[in-house]
Amino acid sequence: MTRTTPDVFMDEVHRLRAAYQAQRNATNLVPPAGRPVLDQDVNIVDGIAHHTYWYEEMDGKGHVQVIRLADLPNTLSGAILRLRCNLPVLDTNTDYEIIGNDIRPLLSPPPLPDFFDDSEDTSIALASLPEIEVDHHAKHFLKKAKYVSEIQNLLACQGGSCPGTPKSNHVIQLLGKSPNGELVFEKFRPRYVLVAVHPLSVYRRWILQLVEGLRCLHAEGVVHRDLRIDNLVFSPDGSRLLICDLEGHWGNRLAPEVSREPILDAGWTEKSDIFDLGVTIKGMIYGNTPITNLVEWHVPAPLDGIVAACTSTQPKDRPTLETLYSMVESIQV
Template sequence: MSAEDTIVSDETFLAEVQRLRAQDFELKDASNLLEGHTSIIMHASVFHGLYKRPSEAIRYVVVHDVPDTLSGNILRLRASLPWSPPPQDSLLSLDKLGAIRDDETQIRGYEIRGNDISEISGLSAIPLGLFIEDDDSEEENTADVVAKLSPADVAKLPLIVYDERIHFAKFPRLSSEIVNLLQAKEHKLLNVVDLLGRTDDGRIVFPKLNNHHKLSANTIGVLALKRIFLQLAEALIQLHSIGIIHRDLLPRNILGSSDHQTAYLCDLEVDLGSWECPEIAAALAVQREDLSLVPYSEASDVYMFGRLMTDFILSNATRTRWQGMDGGNWLPPAPFRSVVLDCVKAAPSARLTMCQVKDRLEAIPVPVTK
């Protein structure tokens, strides 16, 4: 009998949730991975970090994910970097990196792979360029987003008299969000936030809903979580059926009804999304300019759906992407644990499909309420 076939009482489930949350806080407190860091980059299987210690050279550290070794445990917060925690003051300003490139005395590099620790010789071997952000990303002028829509799409956006008691309004960042929301509305997709129309100043208007914090706080027990996850799974299946990959399945993009019984997906920009998925992290490590080269797919949405379930159940977030993998601590208790593990497989082909996720969730038995 699998864990999914076993009825887990709400009392047992909630006690395990609290245990996992407490364990996570203990690991975060004990780890020095992020203490004193100036900048970090997390790729598919590699962590890059810059650290500054007073009166010492800047330290660059690269840690490779080799499970069940020192480096893998460091990334899962089960071991620390092999130096005393650097203080939080005297951090490196990234605008000084150009000068550092020409002075090897100012920076020392270390590589941790498996159980081996080695010093990186030569400044040219340290990829300082990773840490210099190129802020050339282009966003549409929010005042022009609605104006750039086709006449047919504009006609689908009636003018709304905004009432803050029943509405939420925002300036859209990208026209793709409006186009996708209109497509979802045209197909009558359930559990996708409803785009009501626009205001005369160019904002788009939605029904007023609760944020994910309120929804999560009021979704208690196996039955309630199963209901919410099935709603979100169905919404994602329907989005995929009309060719929309969400890309950014995070708790902040989940909204809830006032009675906390219904969940809705929002944020359909389909722009640069979550990077925790392995193939997405690998692609973004190479380039971020052309998003058509980043392999967002139904499989990457499945991966992030697994992460979404975990974050929603445990009501927090990880410090590293490796915490949420097999061997990490950031996984929910039964009966949802095995579903999540089959969502977050490293290979896209090894993951469940969203239809399989829905079937697995439907099969979870729930405690009988008295």
């Protein structure tokens, strides 16, 4: 691939971040320019994605305003979702929807979603794990075991035992359980290392490690489902990236073939993981997650072609992990 000098690449990342931040600060869809959002959701109506927002009113009376926006490109509602246009200023006591350029009252506003804890009984799976003397401050990170699948996925990536032998240095290792039954991991740096702008050589190394970690998961029959920058951690010196949160339960619904319906059998596959990998590369470049998945986040060359390949609409057109590794490895830095 074409060589891109570090200064040109980093300058372009700074420019792209600044352009997005200007959009982010200007939109009244969300704070800081907009009102606090209590929750948001996406559902499909007649084949069109509708984004619903529940807004907290500031009058102290507890009223919640519901606004629904249809994802129709080149219309008012589509422009709002892409941060190209603001919500119209209307009566905040009225629930409404914008379908294309048509603004109308929302006659049957959906209630604010309730949180549903669907945690499983993981006691049998936890019983097989060794108990660890936990160092909360410096050495260990604890997480509640919500699903049996997470323990199974972690063990599969370390030879079937705990602590076992990791099959990849880029997948988090399960060390055991705490006296209170939490999962115990080595403490790593969270994804906020991505806030800084890094040279192309650093992103290249991280993406190669991300591909290698995902290759390990897929070799063990594990589809991550929820690959994003929030589920990446880094070694203290930032040289090593690891994939975490292997719940294999709920996850992203960004790949077009994955159903938007709130079901576990939504169509996640290895190919949808590759789509999510492309979106994750965008998040690494911007050091953030977008306000909506319709924000147009461009990435600089030579990563733009890699992102485009990963996020091809048709799963069959997305590269294999082996091809993707070769594409990234060929980047000259």
